[in-house]
Every structure is written in structure tokens, then in C-alpha cells.
Amino acid sequence: MTTQAQPPSELCFKDAVELTRLIRTKEISAVEVMTAFLAQIKRVNPKVNAIPIFIGEEAALRAAREADDRLAKGQTPLALHGFPHAVKDLAMTADIRTTQGSPIYQDFVPTSDDLFVQRLKAAGAIIIGKTNTPEFGAGSHTFNPVFGPTRNPYDLSKSCGGSSGGAAVALACGMLPLADGSDMGGSLRNPASFCNIVGFRTSPGRVPVYPAAMGWNTLAVLGPMARTVRDVAYLLSVMAGPDPRVPISINEPGTSFNRPLQRDFKDVRVAWSRNLGRYPIEPAVNEVCDNARSVFTTLGCQVEDGEPDFADADEIFQILRAWSFAQSRAEDLRRHRNLIKDTVIWNVEKGLKLSGADIARAEVLRTQLYERVQRFLQRHEFLVLPVSQVAPFPVETDWVHEINGTKMETYIDWMASCYAITLTGLPSISVPCGFTKDGLPIGLQIVGRHQRDFDVLQLAYAFEQATQYGKRRPVIAIE
DSSP states (O other), rough: OOOOOOOOGGGGGGGHHHHHHHHHHTTSOHHHHHHHHHHHHHHHHHOOOOOOOEOOOOHHHHHHHHHHHHTTTTTTOOOTOOOOEEEESSSOOOTOOOOOOOOTTOOOOOSSHHHHHHHHTTTOOOEEEEEOGGGGOOOOSSOOOOOOEEEETTEEEEESSSSSSHHHHHHHHSOSSOEEEEESSSTHHHHHHHSSSSEEEEOOTSHHHHOSSOOOOSSOOHHHSSSSHHHHHHHHHHOOOTTTTTTOSSSSSSGGGOOOOOOOOOOEEEEEEETTTTTOOHHHHHHHHHHHHHHHHHHHOOEOOOOOOOHHHHHHHHHEEEEEEHHHHHHHHHGGGGGGGHHHHHHHHHHHHHHHHHHHHHHHHHHHHHHHHHHHHHHOSSEEESOOOOOBBBTTTTSOOOEEEEEOOOTGGGGGHHHHTTTTTOOOEEEEEEOOOOOOEEEEEEEEETTTTHHHHHHHHHHHHHHHHOOOOOOHHHH
């Protein structure tokens, strides 16, 4: 970029909904918006490495001028008209590098867009690049051999989480107005927790995944990320909606998420869990989350201790995740073993060793788990618990090997508070909950009933409005 470094523009931290209004009323132009965000990227991105792939200032500003020209000619403003957007570097983006954080694909340039990228573009977004991710999105810590680590903006020596880590950091630093992410074992929720933003794991099929080799897969989902709950709902209104090519897509229009989020929560029953009854949680995490419990009482909720029985969750997730990795990465392993990190090799080989009986057992156990959770949620409308089991950890650490003296056997064990919820298929959100004594962000996870995504957004919005934790910005983004 050639833009001169400058203090951050107030546009960089405006809510996306407000930015849309300003563009629609022509109080600001798409060029002004793009210029502000490009300056912030130039100023902050070298410190955090959140957006490693960039189309260039000239191309970005040219697209913004074209957006302004369309408005001048009378085009009705679109939902994301002129918004700069960087897509997570796992999704296919036509004519923009998609590396998946792997040396195997470091020079790969797709010729077509994934479905949700098409929807972003159709809504007026300008794709300016890609956000960083772990190699093949494996692990909740964003580093890879192609671009290196993405750093936590609240403490550059710490991890930003993952795998949507670049997206979370870009939002926290005011480098993007909105961001997309994906989530299998916590990849929308963990980085949101680590970076003091909002990440929403939507119900499977809410945001259709296409193309996809396994169209019936419900483990991995796409979802929105933003600095506020309202902005998350706004982006979801663009990303969501049925597609007949996706067998599990939910037959409800994305526009349903444009409704007001206000709701009366008097006498709504909320189950409060500190550890899902089984997982080690760092004391600093529980301390921050426990301090937020009274907020739900203030909102009128009836808060009770409790959680469903998550027995067998670890076995189920390990099997189904390995099966998924074997399907998606076996050919890469066969051809390029020397270019793949050891944790991905382990996960693929574990999947290749599975039998049909193993997978069938996991599916049976998952069904039983779902039924237990459903019975529990007949008595409680929401389940609330910590997002992550640990606070942000040193960026040099490959993965969390121990929590409270309990050894983590694999690189995904420390994400259990998220992946156990993944198995239920229920919508779950990470919303800012406060900070540790060291100033590190902690997120709270709100889980709702089957396909009740909007209800989750409503409770998250009420909590956000009551606490305002998300308004605290990292110093490097505003100094």
C-alpha cells in the first residue's frame, strides 16, 4: 500500500449497520470508507498479521469508486454496499489466492467463489483479501508455515485463537467492518473469545456450504463475526438462506435476521455451567464468567446450575473429526506428506484407520447425546458456559498441553467446551464477557434450542447491552 500512516478514522469502529445507513444516505462514500479501512490495515496489520493476502490499494479503491458510481446512477444501495471484506483463507475466492495456510496451496488461485462469498459480493461487499488461519483450519491457534502467526491485539505475545483468528483480530483492530468464519470445534467461538468480539456458530444448514464433498455434514458450519451482536445478525441476514443444492439448508430466508433484537427475558430459564460437568477450566476464565452470572438475573432470567450429560462427547468428536479429515486431506497426505504439520497427519491417519463400525458407533452415541440435551433444554431455554477452557496463551505454544494439571492428550482436547456443543448441532455464540487481571479477553458461550438461532442472538444482545464489554478496544488499534 502507498497510503500514508495516520491515526484511526472513526469510521473504522462504527457499527456496520450505521455504516450502511451513512452510505445509503450519501453522508459518506464507499471511497471514504475504503480509504479509512485501508489506512487502518496499513497501520496495524504489520503488528498482528491478520490479513496476509491483499488485492492491492489500487484495486480496492477502484472497486469502491465503481460502487459510488452505481449509487450515483440510481442503483438501490445494497446491504453491504462498498464494504471492504476479507474472506477466511479456507474459502474459495475467484482470482484471489486461497492457501488454506498450507505450503501445498500457497500459490493456488481459484477460478470460482464459494456460495457464501457469492452472496457477500451480491450484497455489495468488496473482497479485498483473505484473513489468516491455521494450516487447513486445524487447531484453535492461528499460525501456519506460509504466513506465520496472527497475534492477539490485546497482548502481542499471546495467541488470538483460531481457526478464524485472522478474522477476529481484523475486527478487533478496526481493519474490517464485518468478517466471516467457519467452525467445527470452536473456530468461530474461540477466536471471538480471545479477541473480545462476537462469533456465532450457526445451526448446521443456516448458512449453506457449497460446494461441499459431504453435503450432509453437520460438524462444520459457516457463520458471521463482528464487534457487536446486531452486526452479527446483519451479516447473517446476507449469508443465511436456503439453497436447493445443499441438502441440510434451512428453509428460512436470511432477511428474518433483520428483526429487532430486543426481548423481555423475564422468567426465562437459563442453565449455568462452569465446565459442562467434566472439563478442566482455568480459574481466571471461571472468575471472569462467574462475575457475569448476575447479569442474567438482572435481565429477569431464572438462572440455575446445571448441564446435560455430555458423556461420550470426546469419543464422538474425535471419531467424526478424524473421519472428516480423512475425507478432505487423505490425497494431500499421500502426495505431500512432507509439507503437512504433524497434528494434521495424525488426524488424517486416525481417520483412515476407522472402520464402518467405528463411525456407526459414533453416530449412535451422538444421537443419544442429542436426545439427552433435548430433554434438558425442555426445562431450560438456554445453556450458558465459558467459551474457552483457557485464557489466551503464548503465541509460541503450538497447542495447550495441560490445564490445571490435567494433561491434554491431543491438540484438540483443550477445545472440549466448544466441540462438545458442536456435537449437539445447536446454535451457540461467543459474546465478550470481561477481562482477566492481565487484561486478556474472555468470552461467554450462549447455547440455544434446536435451530433457534435468533433467540440466541437476542439473549446475547441483551447481555451485550447490559455489560458493554465489547466496547473496549486494543490499544494498538486506537493509539
